[in-house]
Amino acid sequence: MKxxxxxxxxxxxxxxxxxxxxxxxxxxxxxxxxSDAVHDISDxxxxxxxxxxxxxxxxxxxxxxxxxxxxxxxxxxxxxxSILLISSVIVIYNGVLRIINPVKINYNGMILFAVIGVxxxxxxxxxxxxxxxxxxxxxxxxxxxxxxxxxVVLIGAIVMWFTDISIIxxxxxxxxxxxxLIHSIKHLKSIIGLFLLKAPDNIDINELKExxxxxxxxxxxxxxxxxxxxxxxxxxxxxxxxxxxxKEMKDKIKHELKHHGICHSTLExxxxxxxxxxxxxxxEHKIKSCHHHHH
Numbered sequence: 001m002k003x004x005x006x007x008x009x010x011x012x013x014x015x016x017x018x019x020x021x022x023x024x025x026x027x028x029x030x031x032x033x034x035s036d037a038v039h040d041i042s043d044x045x046x047x048x049x050x051x052x053x054x055x056x057x058x059x060x061x062x063x064x065x066x067x068x069x070x071x072x073x074x075x076x077x078x079x080x081x082s083i084l085l086i087s088s089v090i091v092i093y094n095g096v097l098r099i100i101n102p103v104k105i106n107y108n109g110m111i112l113f114a115v116i117g118v119x120x121x122x123x124x125x126x127x128x129x130x131x132x133x134x135x136x137x138x139x140x141x142x143x144x145x146x147x148x149x150x151x152v153v154l155i156g157a158i159v160m161w162f163t164d165i166s167i168i169x170x171x172x173x174x175x176x177x178x179x180x181l182i183h184s185i186k187h188l189k190s191i192i193g194l195f196l197l198k199a200p201d202n203i204d205i206n207e208l209k210e211x212x213x214x215x216x217x218x219x220x221x222x223x224x225x226x227x228x229x230x231x232x233x234x235x236x237x238x239x240x241x242x243x244x245x246x247k248e249m250k251d252k253i254k255h256e257l258k259h260h261g262i263c264h265s266t267l268e269x270x271x272x273x274x275x276x277x278x279x280x281x282x283x284e285h286k287i288k289s290c291h292h293h294h295h
Contacts (some may be wrong), residue, residue, distance in 0.1 A: 001263070006136070007047055007051045007054055007174050008051055008218050009124075010047055010124050010127055010139060014040055014043055014047060015041075015044040015228075017040060018044055021036060021037040021113065024039070025037050027109055027224075028105060028109035029103050029106065030153075030169050031175075032110075032169045032172045034150075036176075037176065038090060039087050039145075040090060041181075042083045042084065044085070045083060046079060046142070048140065049076055050076040053072045054136070055071050057072040057074075059144045066251055068229070070229040070230040070233065071229060072272055074230050075099050076138070077137070082188065085181065088178070088180045089181070090182075091177040092177045094172070095171070095174035095177065096174070097170075098170035099167060102166050103162065104166065107157055107161040108161070110160075111157045111161060115154060117149075117150035118147060121147045123138065123145070124146070128132045138187060141187065145176075145179070145183070150180070153172060156169060173218075194229075199227065203226055203260055203262070205224055205226065208224070209221050209224065212240070215250065215253060217242050217243065217244055217246075218242050218249065219272050220240075221240055221243045222238070222241075223237070223238050223239040225237045226262065233263060234262045236262045236265045236266075237266040238268070239271050240253065253265075253267065255273070
């Protein structure tokens with residue numbers, strides 16, 4: 001619940017502020033401030049999207065979404081990050097244009113706006129700092145970048161005030177945009193990994209197999225599939241070969257899986273004389289061939 005309220009507060013703060021900022025950028029004719037405004041407006045929009053999707057992601061599983069709605073939060077992260085990518089590219093483009101045709105800038109106004117910018121965004125970042133959903137992380141990343149962006153603008157404005165080198169302004173806006181671009185691409189990669197059912201980075205499947213095989217009466221483990229719903233809760237399915245299927249062994253297996261960060265698992269038990277449905281799959285290293293089995 002707290003996550004949602006924080007996202008809403010951040011949304012309202014951001015939207016109001018980005019409008020104020022846009023006016024400021026135009027008034028001082030600073031492209032760094034205007035580009036920050038573009039960035040902030042896109043942040044605000046994406047936070048709005050996040051807010052609705054974060055709410056949706058809290059719904060319990062039902063007959064339609066049997067895994068629950070957690071992926072909605074990931075979708076929020078994907079949309080937010082994509083918007084961020086696009087706005088960074090626009091900012092870089094405008095910065096380059098400004099380097100080619102420099103403009104006179106009102107430094108005093110710029111310093112004033114930058115001070116307000118640092119303060120407001122610092123508050124927003126503070127609001128969104130506790131949260132562990134991918135969505136919330138994306139929102140907080142936006143906030144931290146805004147604080148960072150404003151600090152850079154402030155320093156730049158002070159330097160320009162002393163030196164009158166107005167080209168510093170577009171160079172700053174490009175610098176901040178590049179920083180954001182690189183972060184967004186990294187973030188997007190991990191989100192796409194989730195949608196493509198990539199095994200979670202922090203789980204070593206081979207190590208997990210070895211540990212499971214060490215459990216008494218477990219003869220073999222195969223068909224291990226591990227995926228994550230939202231970057232936090234991990235799911236696994238696997239076949240366990242064991243000649244006696246007792247509760248104690250099952251508990252040990254579940255305990256080992258929990259230790260590896262897997263809280264939801266579906267186990268299928270087989271005896272050693274029963275070949276796995278797909279004969280090929282039974283041989284560990286031939287697991288690939290079971291996919292071509294029906295061709």
